[in-house]
Amino acid sequence: MSNINGKAYAMNAITPMKPWKTWILRLLLFIFAQAVRTSDLKKLSFIHFARWVIVPHRKFPRISSDQPKENLQYDYLIFFSNFNGTWNQYIDAFSAVLSTGLDAIWWWSEKFPGAVPVTPFKDYIALVQFETDYYYDAYPHATTNDVKAAHRVKAALDELAAPSPNMSADEFAKSYLQFLTKVQGDLGATGEPPVGT
Amino acid sequence: MANQSGSVYGLTILSPIKDDPNSEVSPNLALRIYLAKLPRHRGSPFAKVSSTHFARLVVMDDVVYVGMPACEEHLQSKYLVFESNFDGDLDTYLERMAAEIPETVDAVWKHCVGFPGAADVAAFKAYMKKCQIETTFFFADVNDKTVQQTLRALQTQSAVTAFIVKHQGTPPSELQAAFAHFMEKLNKAPAPAPAATLGKEFVDELP
Numbered sequence: 001m002s003n004i005n006g007k008a009y010a011m012n013a014i015t016p017m018k019p020w021k022t023w024i025l026r027l028l029l030f031i032f033a034q035a036v037r038t039s040d041l042k043k044l045s046f047i048h049f050a051r052w053v054i055v056p057h058r059k060f061p062r063i064s065s066d067q068p069k070e071n072l073q074y075d076y077l078i079f080f081s082n083f084n085g086t087w088n089q090y091i092d093a094f095s096a097v098l099s100t101g102l103d104a105i106w107w108w109s110e111k112f113p114g115a116v117p118v119t120p121f122k123d124y125i126a127l128v129q130f131e132t133d134y135y136y137d138a139y140p141h142a143t144t145n146d147v148k149a150a151h152r153v154k155a156a157l158d159e160l161a162a163p164s165p166n167m168s169a170d171e172f173a174k175s176y177l178q179f180l181t182k183v184q185g186d187l188g189a190t191g192e193p194p195v196g197t
Numbered sequence: 198m199a200n201q202s203g204s205v206y207g208l209t210i211l212s213p214i215k216d217d218p219n220s221e222v223s224p225n226l227a228l229r230i231y232l233a234k235l236p237r238h239r240g241s242p243f244a245k246v247s248s249t250h251f252a253r254l255v256v257m258d259d260v261v262y263v264g265m266p267a268c269e270e271h272l273q274s275k276y277l278v279f280e281s282n283f284d285g286d287l288d289t290y291l292e293r294m295a296a297e298i299p300e301t302v303d304a305v306w307k308h309c310v311g312f313p314g315a316a317d318v319a320a321f322k323a324y325m326k327k328c329q330i331e332t333t334f335f336f337a338d339v340n341d342k343t344v345q346q347t348l349r350a351l352q353t354q355s356a357v358t359a360f361i362v363k364h365q366g367t368p369p370s371e372l373q374a375a376f377a378h379f380m381e382k383l384n385k386a387p388a389p390a391p392a393a394t395l396g397k398e399f400v401d402e403l404p
Contacts, residue, residue, distance in 0.1 A: 002232075002233075005237055008251065010251075010253050012253075012255055012257075012278070012280075014257070014260060014261055015261070015263070016260065016261070016263065016267060016270075025333075026333060029199075029333050029334035030334075032334060033199065033334055033335075036336060041336055042336075042338065045338065047336065047338055048250070048251060048282075048337075048338055048339075049205070049207065049250065049251055049282040049335075049336065049337050049338070050335075050336045051207050051209070051280075051332045051333075051334060051335045051336065052332075052333050052334045053209050053330050053331075053332050053333055054333045055211070055330055059330070060211065060213075060272070060274075060276070061211050061212065061213060061276075061327060061328045061330075062213070063212075063213055063309075063310045063311035063324070063327060063328070064310055064311045066310070067213050067273075067274055067310045067311075068216075068273035068274060069273065070272060070273050070274070071270075071273070072260070072270055072272075073268055073270055074260075074267075074268070074270065076260055078209075078278075080209075080253075080280050082251045082282070109263075110263050110267040111263040111264060111267055124263075127261065127263060128261045128263065130255065130257060130258070130261075131255070132253050132254075132255050133228075133229055133232040133233070133253075133254055133255050133256050134232040134233075134235055134237070134253060134254040134255075135237065135251075135252075135253045136237060136241050136243040136244075136249065136251065136252045136253070136392070137250075137251055137392065138243075138244070138247075138249060138250050138251070138344045138347075138348070138391040138392055139250075139344075139347060139348060139351060139391075139392070140238065140392060141351075142347075142351055144338050144339070146351065146354075147338075147339055147342075147347055147350070147351070148338070148339060149354065150347070150350035150351045150353065150354040151339070151342060151346075151347070151350045153350065153353060153354045153357055154349070154350040154353045154354070157353060157357055161376075161380050164373070164376065164377070164380075165377065167373070169369035169370040169372075169373050170369055172369060172372070172373040172376070173369035173372060173373075176372060176376070180361065183357070186354070187354065187357070187358040187361070189355065189358065190351060190354070190355065
């Protein structure tokens with residue numbers, strides 16, 4: 001299945017919006033962007049990369065005059081996500097943790113039922129989702145948490161290694177123990193994903 | 198700029214796909230057949246454009262009708278969606294695509310309206326930029342590390358874990374010597390390839 005590569009899932013979803021509403025959404029997304037580093041999206045920690053893209057009804061690329069002109073009434077909101085876990089886990093977590101934020105973003109889309117309760121929300125996402133034909137992931141065996149943990153281990157190792165040649169054996173053993181204590185939660189192995197994701 | 202988060206760029210391209218009612222295999226199906234056979238792991242063309250974290254190619258057949266009372270409408274063209282998350286700036290990335298994977302670029306985008314070919318880099322860049330849609334909101338959880346830094350960190354994590362397991366209870370002087378040897382090997386280890394099995398080969402050779 002091309003939606004999945006290793007431990008990552010590629011989701012695409014497109015929803016119609018009345019053009020006057022897109023300006024409200026643009027403003028909201030601008031505000032969200034300012035607070036993203038402390039947001040629940042960040043705290044969820046299973047999304048490598050995600051984006052919302054508004055395509056105005058007159059802005060679908062027209063490359064040549066031979067190409068038929070689009071005649072659309074709606075602007076379209078396209079959501080792309082690269083996340084870890086299964087589709088159901090993802091939508092469940094979105095509904096449980098991010099319902100306020102998602103409501104603020106998708107509320108402007110036609111017939112969006114709200115992120116809670118989860119069943120109509122899942123039905124809506126399933127309706128507006130379209131499949132990925134090709135999906136590439138540079139580190140398919142690593143989740144978002146693996147990536148963050150690996151960077152913490154690398155930083156701690158560099159910190160230990162730099163002064164280590166000038167230490168006595170006992171000083172090194174003490175620093176090594178402190179290093180172990182620091183990274184012990186970040187040593188989980190990466191590898192093949194479980195079947196079913 | 199919404200296309201950028203830290204050092205990561207979020208590129209969104211919508212390229213209209215040709216419509217040829219006289220062809221035996223329609224361009225959108227031919228494109229899907231090609232994409233289905235394109236290697237996804239170590240042999241992926243995007244592994245050659247090594248600043249790519251994640252990328253996808255999607256044939257978008259139509260917009261979605263969500264039901265009454267919404268209006269039903271349809272696209273006049275199908276679109277190839279290219280979504281990529283990469284390090285650095287757009288010009289450098291497009292130049293790398295044209296230089297390092299021209300056959301793939303041509304094989305994919307030849308099905309699209311007005312594609313000038315990858316050989317003319319300036320025309321290719323202009324074409325891609327014409328098809329680009331500005332990202333409205335871009336989220337990158339880790340937005341200050343390159344692909345190579347992340348691959349190296351993952352390799353280090355695997356190696357360090359194996360070293361720790363192997364040297365439990367080792368006396369301090371032996372531990373320090375083993376650690377120095379380990380760091381020397383780790384620093385000299387070749388950079389891990391994108392989309393490869395991470396660090397496993399290296400861990401097997403650890404001191």
